[in-house]
Amino acid sequence: MIKELANVVAIEAGQVTVTSQIKSTCSGCAQVDTCGSGQIAKALPQAKLTLTLPYDISVTGVPLKEGDCVVLALPEKHILSSAGQVYLLPLLGLITFSALGQWLLKQQILPHELFALGLGLIGGYLGYRFAKFQQKQGKQSENLQPKIIEVLPSPNIVK
Structure with missing residues (x-):
C-alpha cells in the first residue's frame, strides 16, 4: 500500500x-x-x-x-496496473500498426513510406484512446480512488 x-x-x-x-x-x-x-x-x-x-x-x-x-x-497493484496500461497500450498500438504499415508497404499496397509512418501514428493514438477509456471504466477508476x-x-x- x-x-x-x-x-x-x-x-x-x-x-x-x-x-x-x-x-x-x-x-x-x-x-x-x-x-x-x-x-x-x-x-x-x-x-x-x-x-x-x-x-x-x-x-x-x-x-x-x-x-x-x-x-x-x-x-x-492498482497503480502498477494502471501505469502499465497507460504506457504500454499506446506503445503496443504504435508498434503493431507500424508493422502493419511496413507489411502493406512491402506488399506494395501503400504507395509511400509516409503512409506507413502515418499508420503507426494512428495506432499509437488508438492505443492512447483505448488506455484512456480503460482508465475511466467504473472499476478501474474506483480502484484508483x-x-x-x-x-x-x-x-x-x-x-
Missing part, C-alpha cells in the same frame, strides 16, 4: 475534503546543490493537492473534524 498523510479541511454530507503537501524527491539527494532539477525544486513553492473523497464513519470508526490528520492509501484508512490523533495545543 502507498500511504500519504493529509489534513481534513472540510466535511460535508458523505464527503470529506483533504489537502496534502506535494513532496519533491529532489530535496533528499546529495547533488541537490549542483543539479538543475534540485535548483528548480528549491525555487518553486511546494504545492498542495486537494481531494474530495467519500466518507463513511463505519470505515474509520472515528468521526472526523476539521484539522484532523488522516492516512490515505492506494493499493500498489484514495481511501481513508486511519485517523491520527490531533495534537492538543496548550496556550
